[in-house]
Amino acid sequence: MKIWVFAESEGDNATTATLELLxxxxxxxxxxCVYVGANVDAIAPQLGEHGAAKVFAxxxxxxxxxxxxxxxxAGLVEAEQPDLILFAQSGDGRDAMAVxxxxxDRTVLTNGVGLAADGDTVTVNAAIFGGNTLxxxxxxxxxxxxxxxRPKSFVAEPGGAGAGxxxxxxxxxxGRAGEAKVLERHVEEREGPKLEEASVVVSGGRGIGAEENYxxxxxxxxxxLGGASGASRAIVDxxxxxxxxxxxxxxxxxxxxVYLALGISGATQHMxxxxxSDNIIAVNKDPEAPIFSVADLGIVGDVHKVVPALIEALKNxx
Amino acid sequence: xxxxxxxxxxxxxxxxxxxxxxxxxxxxxxxxxxxxDSYGVEMALQLVEAAGGGEVTLISMAPNNxxxxxxTALAMGAAKAVLVSDDALHGADALTTxxxxxxxVERVGGVDLLLAATESTDGYTGTVPAQVGALLGxxxxxxxxxxxxxxxxxxxxxxxxxxxxxxxxxxxxVVSVTAGVVEPRYPSFKGIMAAKSKPVxxxxxxxxxxxxxxxxxxxxIVSVAAAPAREAGExxxxxxxxxxxxxxxxxxxxxx
Ligand SMILES: Cc1cc2nc3c(=O)[nH]c(=O)nc-3n(C[C@H](O)[C@H](O)[C@H](O)COP(=O)(O)OP(=O)(O)OC[C@H]3O[C@@H](n4cnc5c(N)ncnc54)[C@H](O)[C@@H]3O)c2cc1C
Ligand SMILES: Nc1ncnc2c1ncn2[C@@H]1O[C@H](COP(=O)(O)O)[C@@H](O)[C@H]1O
Numbered sequence: 260m261k262i263w264v265f266a267e268s269e270g271d272n273a274t275t276a277t278l279e280l281l282x283x284x285x286x287x288x289x290x291x292c293v294y295v296g297a298n299v300d301a302i303a304p305q306l307g308e309h310g311a312a313k314v315f316a317x318x319x320x321x322x323x324x325x326x327x328x329x330x331x332x333a334g335l336v337e338a339e340q341p342d343l344i345l346f347a348q349s350g351d352g353r354d355a356m357a358v359x360x361x362x363x364d365r366t367v368l369t370n371g372v373g374l375a376a377d378g379d380t381v382t383v384n385a386a387i388f389g390g391n392t393l394x395x396x397x398x399x400x401x402x403x404x405x406x407x408x409r410p411k412s413f414v415a416e417p418g419g420a421g422a423g424x425x426x427x428x429x430x431x432x433x434g435r436a437g438e439a440k441v442l443e444r445h446v447e448e449r450e451g452p453k454l455e456e457a458s459v460v461v462s463g464g465r466g467i468g469a470e471e472n473y474x475x476x477x478x479x480x481x482x483x484l485g486g487a488s489g490a491s492r493a494i495v496d497x498x499x500x501x502x503x504x505x506x507x508x509x510x511x512x513x514x515x516x517v518y519l520a521l522g523i524s525g526a527t528q529h530m531x532x533x534x535x536s537d538n539i540i541a542v543n544k545d546p547e548a549p550i551f552s553v554a555d556l557g558i559v560g561d562v563h564k565v566v567p568a569l570i571e572a573l574k575n576x577x
Numbered sequence: 578x579x580x581x582x583x584x585x586x587x588x589x590x591x592x593x594x595x596x597x598x599x600x601x602x603x604x605x606x607x608x609x610x611x612x613x614d615s616y617g618v619e620m621a622l623q624l625v626e627a628a629g630g631g632e633v634t635l636i637s638m639a640p641n642n643x644x645x646x647x648x649t650a651l652a653m654g655a656a657k658a659v660l661v662s663d664d665a666l667h668g669a670d671a672l673t674t675x676x677x678x679x680x681x682v683e684r685v686g687g688v689d690l691l692l693a694a695t696e697s698t699d700g701y702t703g704t705v706p707a708q709v710g711a712l713l714g715x716x717x718x719x720x721x722x723x724x725x726x727x728x729x730x731x732x733x734x735x736x737x738x739x740x741x742x743x744x745x746x747x748x749x750x751v752v753s754v755t756a757g758v759v760e761p762r763y764p765s766f767k768g769i770m771a772a773k774s775k776p777v778x779x780x781x782x783x784x785x786x787x788x789x790x791x792x793x794x795x796x797x798i799v800s801v802a803a804a805p806a807r808e809a810g811e812x813x814x815x816x817x818x819x820x821x822x823x824x825x826x827x828x829x830x831x832x833x
Contacts, residue, residue, distance in 0.1 A: 269738065323744065326707070326717065348703075350720050350737060357707030357717075366670045366795045369702040386804060388594045393802050400795025407704075439716040439746035442732075447740040459832055484832060496757035502722070502736040508701060517832055519823075534807060538830055540823060546812070553807045556826045560815025568820035573833065576824075 260288030285310030307423020325351035329358025389527020459486025466522020525550025578628035586646030652764030675708035
């Protein structure tokens with residue numbers, strides 16, 4: 260089975276989600292990538308190290324990478340005949356899978372957390388109803404099959420015999436979709452470990468009360484524990500913290516050693532992004548809050564009392 | 578400025594979801610406006626108002642000619658709606674849904690901008706808006722947390738992992754918005770009364786020229802299982818010493 264992975268990068272590194280997909284894909288078959296970006300020379304060796312034999316590369320300039328990537332994939336399929344194309348469930352990954360799906364007239368199975376192949380039968384395992392129910396779905400139409408997989412579904416490991424040979428794609432027909440232009444990128448400063456990789460994550464929700472409480476309650480505690488600070492969507496949408504901190508269905512998936520949820524109710528869409536943590540601690544003043552159903556340690560109390568006392572105690576330990 | 582908004586009508590999300598015998602989502606009974614789409618409706622109303630002319634049209638695909646959710650959005654101020662309801666669309670996947678919605682946009686005609694939500698509350702594939710864009714051959718700008726129109730163009734702030742990008746495209750275009758984009762209004766009493774007589778154009782897949790293979794789903798659910806549940810641990814009422822429990826637990830885990 261020939262598998263394609265839509266590869267993405269962050270600066271000069273392939274994203275962890277991309278490497279996770281490559282690791283899984285090389286278990287199932289032969290692997291090639293499609294990559295959109297000007298820095299393919301930096302990225303291709305990493306993709307090769309994780310099993311990609313070839314990297315079809317193009318530079319979208321100021322176009323949208325997902326949209327251009329999806330159109331490029333659709334354009335290459337006839338000549339290259341991949342059987343299965345995998346996308347990470349990221350912003351650009353979603354654009355790419357949507358565009359490829361529409362252009363190729365193929366269904367796309369999304370939000371996958373597991374993948375298996377048996378001969379020509381490909382099964383995607385996905386969590387529905389906010390993660391309470393797992394369903395196995397098989398493709399039954401013509402190939403290629405398209406699947407979107409959530410980050411952290413597999414563990415990225417180098418290996419495989421990929422060469423990461425770069426094949427440049429010089430023309431893509433994205434039609435009017437190609438007229439969308441990125442005028443400027445705004446990168447928010449981040450301190451400390453990356454949210455997805457931190458071994459301790461402290462997240463705040465609407466229960467922290469106000470934007471100005473985020474730093475003293477959530478960020479300071481995260482720093483003291485050498486961890487990263489996260490958030491529920493409620494406070495991202497309210498503009499208190501940037502989207503890069505959002506944990507959950509539409510944000511990041513985290514699996515730290517300890518996850519602390521402060522003033523977060525535990526909506527299914529939040530839990531889908533943190534339920535896999537090794538240990539969960541929750542502080543919420545409502546004893547009925549759903550977050551307690553997954554917490555190893557639950558404190559029914561006011562974050563404004565519990566958290567400052569906790570920070571004080573940690574300080575005293577030095 | 579004519580803006581069309583995708584409006585999904587869904588079962589009340591507060592009620593746990595269920596599957597039919599054929600493993601499709603149960604979507605019978607009263608359906609409500611997906612809250613995620615109330616942001617698109619509000620955004621559309623504001624953009625049309627700022628442009629000083631034009632109207633907001635809703636498009637929706639839902640079973641059993643369900644209009645409850647549409648009426649809510651009409652009560653907010655949209656002018657009219659197209660509703661696609663057809664047994665042949667039972668179990669439709671995201672691509673089929675996108676095909677239906679793209680045909681609705683063509684049916685409305687003269688559309689400058691199509692708004693949708695980043696993802697629906699019950700399906701959350703998050704692909705429908707960009708699929709509709711690709712089918713119409715329009716630029717699709719996703720994940721917008723800010724939207725502006727001017728000069729025959731739409732400009733958005735697109736949420737990214739690292740921050741946000743300023744992205745622009747000529748009209749007509751598709752934009753999917755996040756829940757942070759605007760604060761949706763509550764329908765007024767007058768709005769609710771007026772919504773009752775606003776036109777809803779009810780059509781079938783066939784009326785849109787879609788049939789057979791156009792709308793066939795190429796996927797089969799082969800098994801459904803409950804996800805392994807996580808067990809709840811200890812829960813303490815804070816009596817002023819709750820923080821000590823946290824310190825002890827962090828200590829035990831060797832995090833401190
Ligand atoms: C399609 C879709 C995708 C979504 N994606 C995400 C996602 O990626 N991530 C996400 O987080 N959400 C997501 N959501 C939103 C989700 O449904 C919830 O609305 C959100 O998670 C709620 O955030 P919250 O827990 O901060 O706020 P609330 O639900 O309002 O909870 C606040 C909690 O704080 C507690 N509290 C209040 N005051 C105090 C105090 N002084 N001390 C202690 N506790 C206090 C309250 O008891 C309450 O439990 C999504 C929703 C949809 C429909
Ligand atoms: N049946 C539908 N009727 C109208 N709009 C829809 C429908 N399905 C999806 N959409 C739109 O597309 C968005 C993304 O949906 P989804 O891809 O299911 O997450 C939704 O939030 C709606 O704006």
